[in-house]
Amino acid sequence: MHHRFTPKEHHFNYRIFLFAFDLDELPELNRRLPLFSLNRSNLFSFRENDFFPVTEPIHHGSVGSNGLNLKEHPAATTPSSLKQRLLDHLAARGIELNGGRIMLVTLPRVCGYLFNPVSFYFCYDATGKCVASLAEVTNTFREMKPYFLGPDTAVAATPGTFHRRTPKHFYVSPFSDVDTTFDFTLRAPGERLSIQIDDYVGEARTLTSTLAGPRRELTNARLAWFTLKYPLITLRIITLIHWHAALLWLRRLPWFPKAARSTDQRDLYRPHASIATNAADATKLPAPTEAA
Numbered sequence: 001m002h003h004r005f006t007p008k009e010h011h012f013n014y015r016i017f018l019f020a021f022d023l024d025e026l027p028e029l030n031r032r033l034p035l036f037s038l039n040r041s042n043l044f045s046f047r048e049n050d051f052f053p054v055t056e057p058i059h060h061g062s063v064g065s066n067g068l069n070l071k072e073h074p075a076a077t078t079p080s081s082l083k084q085r086l087l088d089h090l091a092a093r094g095i096e097l098n099g100g101r102i103m104l105v106t107l108p109r110v111c112g113y114l115f116n117p118v119s120f121y122f123c124y125d126a127t128g129k130c131v132a133s134l135a136e137v138t139n140t141f142r143e144m145k146p147y148f149l150g151p152d153t154a155v156a157a158t159p160g161t162f163h164r165r166t167p168k169h170f171y172v173s174p175f176s177d178v179d180t181t182f183d184f185t186l187r188a189p190g191e192r193l194s195i196q197i198d199d200y201v202g203e204a205r206t207l208t209s210t211l212a213g214p215r216r217e218l219t220n221a222r223l224a225w226f227t228l229k230y231p232l233i234t235l236r237i238i239t240l241i242h243w244h245a246a247l248l249w250l251r252r253l254p255w256f257p258k259a260a261r262s263t264d265q266r267d268l269y270r271p272h273a274s275i276a277t278n279a280a281d282a283t284k285l286p287a288p289t290e291a292a
Helices: 023-032 082-091 220-229 233-250
Strands: 002-004 010-012 019-022 036-038 044-046 102-106 118-124 130-138 144-149 161-167 181-187 192-201 204-214
Touching: 010 233, 019 023, 023 036, 023 082, 023 102, 082 102, 082 118, 082 130, 130 181, 144 161, 144 181
Parallel strands: 036 044
Antiparallel strands: 002 010, 002 204, 019 102, 102 118, 118 130, 130 144, 161 181, 181 192, 192 204
16 A cells, blocks of 8 residues: 655555565475576576675765664675675674574566565564564665664564664655655564555655555465466556556656755665766765654
């Protein structure tokens, strides 16, 4: 569900499906599911290099509020697995899973085509406690930006829930400026998935997006059925994004060009040519102020 409140109301609600992968189980899924492959082509293809590219150059990397230089991952000399990149990212923030698992909620490539507006990582320690989460946001320019929700963002009253409000500094939609604020509420998936991301301008909530639905076991039969029920789902998602953007443009909503305020588009990977005169730009900027 996506609901924009201002400057004009706009709402839509679509049924989709997502995968929830235990990263350690990807090789087993590769063997068990004829329609799914790991790091090679298939109807559904999961390629580890499509996700969390923190060993690549970062655009306008800053020093985060935790004092860590977000450019602490140098260009890798040897390829690393997706889980290892995440473990390194967590370790740099003082978090050790000690053999725990990482769950990724996302979509793989479908017929070779990939697009995820946002993917979610849930990180569990050896006792099974969810100790951290990340939201990896991707825009239609194929830029990626991870948002980290560590133990300090855990909601004590609801184990496995993380909440953080943080400056966006990322171009997600031409109808939202880059200096708005993301408000994440990420709940570790159980029998249901329940995730909410709000946009704020000051203290005014301007937009809310939610993902909610029941868990279903990943079997050959169900994957075949969902392939028919939700055909070419990644292509459908990108098509619907452009369709609703066209509707907002026809309603004359104010829009913001991608190249405007390029220096405020920070801590992102795979920068588009409109903001990156040098893809290896890693200029250190002052840390953005955290919202309350």
